Amino acid sequence: MAPRGLCYPQARKLAGGSLVEIIMARHQGFCGGVRRAVEMAEAAARAHPGGVQTWGPLIHNPQVVGRLEDAGVAVTEALDGLRGEAFVVSAYGVEHAVLDAAAARGMKVIDATCPVVTRSHSLAHKLVEEGYQLIAVGDHGHPEMVTLKEALGDRVTVVHTREEAAALKLRGKIGVISQTTQSLQNFREIVGDIALRVKELKVVNTLCPAITVRQEEADVLVERVDALVVVGGHGSSNTTRLAEIGRAHALPTFHVEVAAELRPEWFAGVRSVGVMSGASTPNWIIAEVVGRLEEIGAAMEAPAASRTS
Ligand code: SF4
Numbered sequence: 001m002a003p004r005g006l007c008y009p010q011a012r013k014l015a016g017g018s019l020v021e022i023i024m025a026r027h028q029g030f031c032g033g034v035r036r037a038v039e040m041a042e043a044a045a046r047a048h049p050g051g052v053q054t055w056g057p058l059i060h061n062p063q064v065v066g067r068l069e070d071a072g073v074a075v076t077e078a079l080d081g082l083r084g085e086a087f088v089v090s091a092y093g094v095e096h097a098v099l100d101a102a103a104a105r106g107m108k109v110i111d112a113t114c115p116v117v118t119r120s121h122s123l124a125h126k127l128v129e130e131g132y133q134l135i136a137v138g139d140h141g142h143p144e145m146v147t148l149k150e151a152l153g154d155r156v157t158v159v160h161t162r163e164e165a166a167a168l169k170l171r172g173k174i175g176v177i178s179q180t181t182q183s184l185q186n187f188r189e190i191v192g193d194i195a196l197r198v199k200e201l202k203v204v205n206t207l208c209p210a211i212t213v214r215q216e217e218a219d220v221l222v223e224r225v226d227a228l229v230v231v232g233g234h235g236s237s238n239t240t241r242l243a244e245i246g247r248a249h250a251l252p253t254f255h256v257e258v259a260a261e262l263r264p265e266w267f268a269g270v271r272s273v274g275v276m277s278g279a280s281t282p283n284w285i286i287a288e289v290v291g292r293l294e295e296i297g298a299a300m301e302a303p304a305a306s307r308t309s
Pocket residue numbers: 031032033034091114115116117180181208209210211279
């Protein structure tokens with residue numbers, strides 16, 4: 001691999017003699033909502049030595065969840081497993097049955113729901129109050145959609161695909177919102193389809209800017225690199241979507257959770273690598289991935305250097 005002078009705005013050309021040019025997207029690491037939730041959980045663990053729990057992983061990053069567990073924040077997914085002094089609600093909310101069970105066990109409930117999610121739910125309620133039949137473009141089973149459905153019942157329908165939207169019977173005034181972490185393209189396509197079928201449509205863009213900006217950066221970055229490394233939890237939907245953008249452009253794309261997953265053979269013939277990360281990926285994992293990429297580049301450079309000496 002030989003270096004080339006690509007320059008993406010906010011690109012970082014890394015030192016270290018690597019032949020791989022590593023181009024970092026501008027937006028990396030925790031978004032504001034994830035950072036807030038992690039800090040609230042850490043503070044809860046310090047304040048409540050008798051035990052802190054979350055319902056499922058607080059965020060979709062096993063390494064961060066592991067560190068939180070070490071700090072005293074345990075994960076449970078069973079109502080009868082709820083115990084301890086405090087319960088931290090994740091950034092995307094949690095069902096009322098869980099909250100009620102935690103409160104019934106005397107746990108202090110600490111609400112780390114992201115304000116962007118809370119605002120999206122408020123806008124959804126407003127549309128319903130204004131008489132719109134509400135459609136939410138989102139992932140079935142995602143906590144943000146589950147809690148919305150719990151609050152609005154039959155007054156909201158969650159759709160994930162254009163096919164699901166096409167199967168809906170649409171009557172009267174139609175309102176559409178999106179799960180905050182949805183794919184911009186999916187939202188755009190479903191809204192476009194619905195617009196052609198109804199007389200009155202009100203669309204409220206509830207996509208989180210922290211997510212859309214990364215997807216827009218991915219659209220640019222994939223045109224400028226030979227391979228893309230996306231760093232983040234394998235269960236993180238927003239991280240997975242970044243990888244999907246790379247693959248949709250037929251770009252060699254590698255979604256890794258940790259640096260140890262990177263294989264040197266992936267980068268044979270690769271001159272520049274783009275690095276992106278999901279909103280729940282901590283900076284220390286990104287730094288380790290970049291360090292490993294530098295090592296791989298340096299190792300590929302070494303035989304060529306020895307041939308010319
Ligand atoms: S991605 Fe957006 S909505 Fe989700 S936690 Fe982060 S800031 Fe909140």
